[in-house]
Amino acid sequence: MIHLTLFKNDLKQIVRDPIMTLLLFAPLLLIVVFKLLELFLVPYLAAKTGFDITPYFPYVLSFVLLMNSGMLGIVTGFMMLDERDGNISQLLEVTPLGRNGYLANRLIFASILAIIYGFIGIAVFKLPDLSFFTIVLLSVLSAFYTAIIGLLIFSGAEDKVKGLTFAKGLNTLVLFAFADLFALPWLTFLSWFFPPYWVTMIIKTPDSLIAICFAIVIHVAWLGILIFRYSRRES
Amino acid sequence: MRLLHAVMADIRFQIKQGFYLVYVIITAMYLIIMSFLPDDILAVALPLVVFSDPSVLGLFFIGGIILMEKGQGVLMVLVVSPLRSWEYILSKVISLAIVSVLAAIAITYFSYYPTVNWWLLLVSSILTSGIFTLLGIMINAGCNTVNQYMLKTIPYMLLFILPCFALLGFPYSELFTIIPSVAALKLMLGSFHGILWYEATALAVYLLGINLLLLKFTVRVFENKIVYQD
Numbered sequence: 001m002i003h004l005t006l007f008k009n010d011l012k013q014i015v016r017d018p019i020m021t022l023l024l025f026a027p028l029l030l031i032v033v034f035k036l037l038e039l040f041l042v043p044y045l046a047a048k049t050g051f052d053i054t055p056y057f058p059y060v061l062s063f064v065l066l067m068n069s070g071m072l073g074i075v076t077g078f079m080m081l082d083e084r085d086g087n088i089s090q091l092l093e094v095t096p097l098g099r100n101g102y103l104a105n106r107l108i109f110a111s112i113l114a115i116i117y118g119f120i121g122i123a124v125f126k127l128p129d130l131s132f133f134t135i136v137l138l139s140v141l142s143a144f145y146t147a148i149i150g151l152l153i154f155s156g157a158e159d160k161v162k163g164l165t166f167a168k169g170l171n172t173l174v175l176f177a178f179a180d181l182f183a184l185p186w187l188t189f190l191s192w193f194f195p196p197y198w199v200t201m202i203i204k205t206p207d208s209l210i211a212i213c214f215a216i217v218i219h220v221a222w223l224g225i226l227i228f229r230y231s232r233r234e235s
Numbered sequence: 236m237r238l239l240h241a242v243m244a245d246i247r248f249q250i251k252q253g254f255y256l257v258y259v260i261i262t263a264m265y266l267i268i269m270s271f272l273p274d275d276i277l278a279v280a281l282p283l284v285v286f287s288d289p290s291v292l293g294l295f296f297i298g299g300i301i302l303m304e305k306g307q308g309v310l311m312v313l314v315v316s317p318l319r320s321w322e323y324i325l326s327k328v329i330s331l332a333i334v335s336v337l338a339a340i341a342i343t344y345f346s347y348y349p350t351v352n353w354w355l356l357l358v359s360s361i362l363t364s365g366i367f368t369l370l371g372i373m374i375n376a377g378c379n380t381v382n383q384y385m386l387k388t389i390p391y392m393l394l395f396i397l398p399c400f401a402l403l404g405f406p407y408s409e410l411f412t413i414i415p416s417v418a419a420l421k422l423m424l425g426s427f428h429g430i431l432w433y434e435a436t437a438l439a440v441y442l443l444g445i446n447l448l449l450l451k452f453t454v455r456v457f458e459n460k461i462v463y464q465d
Contacts, residue, residue: 026386026389029389044247075382075385078380078385079380079382080380081381082380082381082382085306097395152261159303160299160302160303160306160381161252161296161299161303162252162253163256163381164295164298164299164381165252165253165254165294165296168257168261168292168295168296169253169257169260169261171261172260172261172264175267175268176263181271182267182268182271195350233359
């Protein structure tokens with residue numbers, strides 16, 4: 001009940017603050033920009049250079065999903081950092097909601113948005129091979145990735161500037177989504193341990209049970225470790 | 236001397252905050268990507284990467300730096316300290332330009348691009364970095380959170396980045412050179428692909444002028460809107 005009340009309050013707060021509303025719609029902007037690039041730049045490139053990007057569409061979709069969920073994670077991370085600086089999080093932690101409730105509330109809110117944007121992104125960049133199950137799975141993994149990025153920033157950064165440094169560094173994780181393009185064995189091996197690689201793998205081989213299992217395990221493991229680390233540090 | 240001390244303090248702060256470390260990682264990422272690009276694509280991608288990331292990093296970081304220093308009361312101390320506002324701002328611009336230049340040089344050097352005019356690369360990186368850092372300080376006025384700042388940068392980025400497509404070439408596209416980002420990108424591309432000396436000089440002088448104008452304007456905005464908050 002407390003979660004629901006806070007969730008409603010968060011929604012109210014976001015609707016009242018035009019900046020937060022716009023920020024939460026920013027992923028839509030990214031989807032639109034990429035769709036426009038697909039519609040106009042791809043034929044232009046093909047005509048000018050003969051470069052056909054079609055075989056790389058799974059990577060483009062993976063990139064869009066990761067950027068969207070990463071962006072939501074970064075926004076959530078900074079929201080929590082600002083709340084920590086303003087002592088709002090400490091205030092909420094002593095309410096019946098508690099520390100874990102506060103964290104869950106913030107992360108679940110962003111994760112739900114990530115699921116919605118996941119569906120929208122996949123619908124806009126339709127890839128014929130993706131079943132409904134795969135679409136749901138990718139959207140849920142996007143939600144996990146959002147929570148992972150949000151937690152990495154919130155628990156890793158002591159202040160806003162370090163948060164920005166983290167955000168900048170975390171963008172490099174997207175490289176792992178393209179790891180198999182580079183055909184570097186060490187990079188591919190390293191990528192196995194990071195969520196972006198498995199998002200691409202699921203898009204490329206949606207029927208592979210191994211890819212699905214690994215994707216779930218890696219995402220859950222990252223989130224689990226981060227929550228454990230956060231709880232231990234705070235206590 | 237005050238300025239030098241301020242720059243040194245800012246560099247120490249940036250090292251502590253991991254700016255240099257994160258740019259080592261980012262440079263490594265770009266180098267992996269660049270090493271797989273064919274030469275004709277590398278010729279276009281490399282200047283674009285140097286322009287879009289290291290040169291613009293000031294815009295990304297300055298928002299958080301000012302907000303944090305405002306929160307810590309550093310800006311209030313600034314009012315009673317001998318350090319002038321313009322020195323404070325210039326110190327931020329110089330220290331962030333150093334990170335920009337080092338990252339730009341590292342990415343370019345290790346990409347093994349055959350024909351680079353290093354002096355021009357240095358000049359274009361410094362001038363571009365200055366413009367974006369000063370722009371970031373102005374955008375920061377009126378922001379209370381990093382999210383607000385990041386959102387406020389979006390229209391400015393669109394305003395500065397979209398005209399860069401004019402370099403693809405269409406009738407009267409030369410007119411867009413008046414936009415500082417287009418002039419900066421032109422100079423950056425010139426450092427890789429070659430540029431006539433008088434065109435390079437004109438662009439560099441123009442960008443220097445824009446930097447000085449922005450600095451003057453930024454000092455006013457910084458004092459009125461950030462330090463004294465009107």
